Amino acid sequence: MASATRPNQLLRNMSSKIASIPMALTAIVIFVGCTLWTVAYSFTGSRLLPRWRWVGLDQYDRLWDTDRWIISMQNLAIYGFCMMAFSLFLGFLMAALLDQKIRGENVFRTIFLYPYALSFVVTGLTWQWMLNPSFGLQKVVRDWGWESFTFAPLTNPDWAIYGVLMAGLWQGTGLVMVIMLAGLRGIDEDVWKAARVDGIPAWKTYVYIVIPMMRPIFVTAIVLVATAIIKVFDLIVAQTQGGPGLATEVPAKYVYEMMFRNQNLGQGFAASTMMLCFVLIIIVPWSIYEFGGRRNGR
């Protein structure tokens, strides 16, 4: 019977399989194949062209001996930590304020989100200008009468990465706000009524009831922000070009320049493999939380 209606397992649902070829190719050839290729060639001494000459962990030894890479990592850590903390805090604060049945909610939301529509290049150039020491914010405050005011992070190697952070927050916090707002709107009105009946102040309701209820939303926001942090590249290129000196170098820029400028492919592959490791550190626990827990009847 079965063989009469289904002459060939492979030919069944053929159109659907043909239609899925682009997806299958992308998944297998690009996401799996290309990634494994890069990881494999990170163990070779490739320079101008990829060559299969095995050098073991030499590229990684060299990578972690390079000041520029170490500085890139430190910058990523500072930028990443601050970006995560501030964008979650500000994003939640903005969402909570917008959720107070206020007038002009749409206006405020539109204002908070518009930078997210702009590219990192536009963001970086705008903030390069805002933070310009001769004409930017520093000059504005000095013109107001505070002559000794100093605020020129982009010219100070110790503070430059925080100048980039200002731009990054400006661009990206709107996204966190939208996610948080969606989460807040998913909280049952009864929770608020019950809290009010019990006389619990609003801030306590947020901290002890609402935020714990929004845990999945926070996880989503953290994963999105974290992957964006690791990819940060165009913002730096536009705003500081990695400077002053090496003060705002980041791993993604190191990879790009090793591969396409310095003809040192092996280094680029090794550095990008390290980037993959960071992503795995974020993604593996998240997917266990997200998909492993569900099976255990969470």
Add this chain to the structure above:
Amino acid sequence: MAASSTNTPSGAKPKNTWTLGSVFVYGTLIILALYYLAPLYVMIVTSLKTLPEIRQGNVFALPDAVNLDAWFKAWATACTGLNCDGLSRGFWNSVIITVPSVIVSIAVASVNGYALANWPYRGANVFFTILIFGAFIPYQLMLYPIVIILRNLGVYGDLVGLIIVHTIFGMPILTLLFRNYFSSLPEELFKAARVDGAGFWGIFFKVMLPMSVPILVVAVILQITGIWNDFLFGIVYARPETYPMTVQLNNIVNSTFGEKEYNVNMAATILTGLVPLTVYFVSGKLFVRGIAAGAVKG
């Protein structure tokens, strides 16, 4: 979906009078709004000033008179290296890249999503899972192998190459978007069409596609802003003659030659941001829906 409930705030209900609480709420929102609006204001006023005016005043000062010279220069005669035909070249390159990339990526992803939702076959979900996790792999890992693939296809540096790249990297989010949308349509529709003898493509074009206008609009918004704002793929996979607007903008502003023309730079920056900003302001809620769809994982 998250955005469907954005009209009904669920937070604590404020009292009708001007209490300390509401002063705090509106005060904080207004301060935040100023932080978000300041760069846009500064960009606009800077672009309308003359250079001597910029050197005298600060970034917040209003221009003495509206002067559009910087805009014309940014569009038509600003230099990148040896080319002095302004941003217009980059604008048209970006149009030529964005339009077909948006169409191709959505066409491919919508068919993929349809196949996954309505015509599942063994193994389909394996590809889909890889696709979704692949979205988190930093692009740096796939940059170089894709160069090799495009070179072998003979399209490295060409428009076709860029279209392929944008189709590949748009696929995870778009396939997710369409799969979820088609799954949410009533199954009876699909079954009725099957009974009437329609096949894979017949149902797609006659039943599904006419019903997917809302999701198509969301996908178009997502892709126009995403592809227009791309920088990394532009510098890696395009040639200097075909650089998109973002790359050209960066080259104009960060070129080390000659006097810095801040007004031209800001006019160029606004011009580059204009397309995604227009999409954002026109689309409103749909833009939010697009990014919310990206946030709600599969």
